[in-house]
Amino acid sequence: MNSKVSFSAASRDYQAGRYTQSLATLNQLIDTQKDAKTYALLAKNLLQLGFKTDAAKAYGLAADCAGQGAYEFLKTAAKIHLEAGNEDEALLIAMRNLNKAQEDPELAFIIASIYLRRQRRDLLRPFKKVLSESQNPEHARLAALLLNDDLMDETNQTLARNLFRRYPGNLAFRFLYLVCVREFNEFDEANKHQAPIDAALAKNDIDILRKDNPFYHLHWCGNENYNRYATIGTKPLDPARVAHRRGLPHTWSDKIRIGYMSSDFWDAHATMKLLQRVLELHDRNRFEITLFDHTQPEYLEKNKTDRSRWGKIVDVYGLPDEAILKAVRAENIDIMVDLKGHTSGSRALSFNLPLAPIHVAWLGFPGSTLNVDLDYVIGDHSVLPDVAKPFYHEKFLRMPESYQPNDPANRPQPQPVTREQLGLPENAFIFASFNGNRKITSQVVDSWSRILKRAPDSVLWLMANTARNKENLLERFQAGGISPKRIIFCPRAPYEQHISRQQAADLGIDTFPVNGHTTTSEQLWGGLPVLTMKGTNFASRVSESLLRAIDLPELVAKDLQAYEDLAVELALNPERVAGYKKHLQEKRYIAPLFDAERFCHHLEHGYELMIARAKQGLGPDHIDVPALPPRTEPFGSNG
Known part of the structure; x- marks a missing residue:
């Protein structure tokens, strides 16, 4: 051929x-x-x-x-x-x-x-x-x-930046670009490109929010109704599949089998700084604890703690959702708890498979975990008030004090430190914020500027992630009439040093619409009172929850004007702040906030109440965990 x-x-x-x-x-x-x-x-x-x-x-x-x-x-x-x-x-x-x-x-x-x-x-x-x-x-x-x-x-x-420059009309890329500029406090750029979004919302065009990331959305939007619409990367829940999961046959055992899923199971992560002691304290006679761990290997190499103290480790790193389902089913888990929600590294979408009879959200994401099959969200009466119920598909499991666990045993004790050692002025009233820079909006800086103007002998001690953040923050403060000399920047510090240095300030001053979360509890542990204001969604109510759990509700202002007025009043009356500091020292080992043992008892009771409903064939419903009697004696650092 x-x-x-x-x-x-x-x-x-x-x-x-x-x-x-x-x-x-x-x-x-x-x-x-x-x-x-x-x-x-x-x-x-x-x-x-x-x-x-x-x-x-x-x-x-x-x-x-x-x-x-x-x-x-x-x-x-x-x-x-x-x-x-x-x-x-x-x-x-x-x-x-x-x-x-x-x-x-x-x-x-x-x-x-x-x-x-x-x-x-x-x-x-x-x-x-x-x-x-x-x-x-x-x-x-x-x-x-x-x-x-x-x-x-x-x-x-x-x-x-490349995506937004190439596709300026794409809403998803606009939201993505705004995440980047907020991270570096590029206020003019953020406000410029936020303006069309605000204009659309003013016309009730809520659908544009569907292109926003659920986590980063919270950093600019405190509207609990709007928060439900930021769903990019998710698909609507199928009610039939939810009903199917809840109706599947299940074999209960004498012990309650709890599964926790996270990518943060290493001792230096903020989540474990909160949760570690509660995991250690779980009653092994009544509960079996399994950690479904998808932590990146590079972080596990940094871990110094014996993780077997926390529970049985099942490695699901890199596994597809179906393999995670198989791993969870092999342990016959009764309650699966997602500790990530819509945050980076999450495997929350695997909960859209029938992992367990009861699915729970807790700790990692401060809001409703949209379009994920969850029965309950663990909160408290501050972060999840009754008015929030219409905005959640999950039912509320409300703890009697704060939803946030804390670790008094493994967390370092604050050590004595002087202002001179830290390069701080001896005679000034020092406001402080150690919150992440992305939480500092132009509105927050403007509020702080008004406070500093009204409290002339005060300075603001501020953590800056990068030189870009520092430059942009200073520019905004100067635009608000505040001299750069009144803004004192500090870098991040090793955890032990950070816990100790906080007490050199007079008053922690909170951000909005996202409060300090772990940051606020660290400040309270370190002996620094924190001023916040009433929030309008979970992310903006966290500091209130923590302050109430350490008996300082008077530091929760009713609105922005009251927040500024109280900040000024305290700066002009430092003896009141000294009283709050003494209160924190006295309450550290008796108030609920750092009482890991008390918290664990409440949490376990909550799990038992969930299980009781499921065993009776009842669907999820709102549950308020009753409080144990108040402590009359300190619990001690070993909880």
Whole structure:
């Protein structure tokens, strides 16, 4: 057979749509002619006939024959393998061309989409820039999913800015860009690009919020009604599937089996600084505790604590949701508790599978975990008042004091420190904020400026993450008439040092609409009273919860004007602040806030009440856990 004639005939048949005839000719031709163009045409026919896996293999053979042109054939083979669901084959080809993948968005898309599905976010950093600069909208959408909450990572900053610059009309990318500029206190830029969103909301166009990230949305919006709409990256709950899960048969045992799921099971994480002692105190005669752990290996290497004290560890890092379901079912868990919600590294969406008879949200996310199948959210009467009930699909399990656990045993004790050691003025009244910089909005700075103007002998001690934050904050304070000399910046510090240095200030001053959460309890533990104001959603009510749990409700102002008035009043009457500091010293080991043992008893009672309803065949309903009698003696640092 004349090979030229045969290839031309096969090509004509392909162009005419006679794929089977073309394929038959090529199969004969390949016996004598193995070259790139023959294999490539073979692949095209196979693709048209629906044989994707065979087509991908044929493109691979074309690459073997193509010499310098092999890369395009390999890339095409990888793309088709991905479409066919052959992820391992696609990834193998792509990873062999890893250097090019950092410049070629098509290959980067293959690698990133596979690793994202496999929950391997730690491997995605090299592909953010090239995907965000691609002209392909699919690449841009994937790039947006690669953002993590480490905004100190320049790849995240570049990604957000590139996407918004390229697609300024895309609401999702606008919200993403606003996350970035808020992180660095770029107030003018944030207000400029927030303005169209505010204008739309003024016209009751609430649907635009569906493009916002549920977690970062809380940093600018304290409207509990609006918070329900920030649902990007989620799908509406199917009531039938929820009912199916609750109706599945379950074998209860003598002990209650609790499963906690998180990526934060290492001792230096803020979550474990709160939760560690409660996990240790769980009554093992009545409860079995299992930690479904998807902590990144790099963080586990930093852990110094024997994690077996917390419970049985089941490693689910990198597993798909179906494998997590299998792992949870193997432990016959009664109550699964998600500790992440809509925060970075979360696997909350796995709760949309029937993991356990009872699904619970707690601690990680300060709000309703939208579009995730959860029966209860653990809170208290401050963060979850009755007026919040219409805005949650979860039922409330309200603790009698604060929803936030605290660890008096493993948390370092504050040590004596002087203002001179810290470079602070001896005679000034020192306001302090150690909250994350993204929580400091232009409205917060303007409020603090008004306070400083009215309290002339005061200064503000402020933590700044970067030089950019410092520069932008100073510029806003100066615009508000405050001299830079009255703003004293400090960097982050090792935890033990941070706990001690806080007491050198006179008064902690809170942010809004997101309060200090762990930050506020750290300040109270360190002996620093904190001023806050009444909030309008969970995230803005946390400091009130903590202050009430240590018997300082008078430091919760009713509104912004009262907040500013009280700040000034306290600055002008430092003896009142000294009284609050003495109160914190006296109450540290007797008030509920740091009483891990009392908290654990309340939590376990809450779990028992949930179980009792489920065993009776009753659906979830709001539950208020009754309080134990008040302590009359200190509990001591060992709780």
